[in-house]
Amino acid sequence: MHIEDGILSPAWWLTWYAATAAFVAPGLREIRRRIQENLYYKPFLAMVGVAVFVISSMHMPCPVTGSCSHPCGTPLAAIIVGPFATVIISIIVLFFQAVFLAHGGITTIGANTISMGVVGTFVGYGLWKLFRYFKSPVWLAAGIAGFIGDLAVYLTSSLELALNLLHGGHLPFFRQWMIFFLGYGPTQLPLAIVEAIFTAAVLQVMISRRPDLIPDFAPAKSAVPVNPATASIGGK
């Protein structure tokens, strides 16, 4: 999903930048609110940020197709640090990957954020909430969120590439979209399964170790957070 510089026309990459910008203010607000709710949120957000950085640049080979691809990590991040905060994480991650790791591009940060940071995030988070609403076990809800969230990222990247050819392409839009998706799909399918297992495993561990960090599993929904100014953490 790391679309590089030079592929998208200025009209499209500016559009994706504008779409991404709409998520920045809600993302910052969510981070500020969660910091007030849980004093451990800041280091936790930092840890999840660097984890998304490494997960989304970790290339795994797929011997069936003979190519390599990577999971995204954003469905997991959305569940544990919140969907809007994950958009902020994605922007930072994609910037560093473009600048230092030759992954993605500067003009395409908006487009790549929409696919990985917005669609992957909100599809994964929405499915997690939906499955949990119907009392699904954690492993199933998290697994579905990871699996579908991962594929949704690549479906969106393909859509972005197909939209870029909307005027001037030789094929009908839908066919062009599916051709791009088939470029990603066969390699991404086994990686989406890996992402599903990974998402489920990490959430199970986190819920057993620190349920207070996951909003749905915090000690008591009606509990009142302590004023951060007067609370002490771990005697430090």
Add this chain to the structure above:
Amino acid sequence: MILDDRKVFLDPFVKVCLITMFIFLIAIFCSAFYMDVHKMAGNGTDDNVNDMAGQVANVQHHTLINLPGDTQLGAFSIANLFVGLMVGYTWRKIFSETKKEDVEAQYIQPDSKEAKT
């Protein structure tokens, strides 16, 4: 508890990490061997689709900086070294050095004296 951990050469956490790492590495080696035998290029899917999109749109795609040869390996190694250090540091802070009462102390039950005041 910390002193006991120091006496152990490989504590349970390190063992789990090593086993998981070797499972991934063996899976990658087996896949790479299969791909090498069958003359598969092993390129990144992102690169393949970027090439395809570039050809269809008749444009050249490029990264901000090119990392030729082993420089890419170096960049990834440095990035992952510091990512590992940061994740390990915060992991310990959040999961290992946190006592149950510290977590509970962040919340006051609504019927408690503090909440009423």
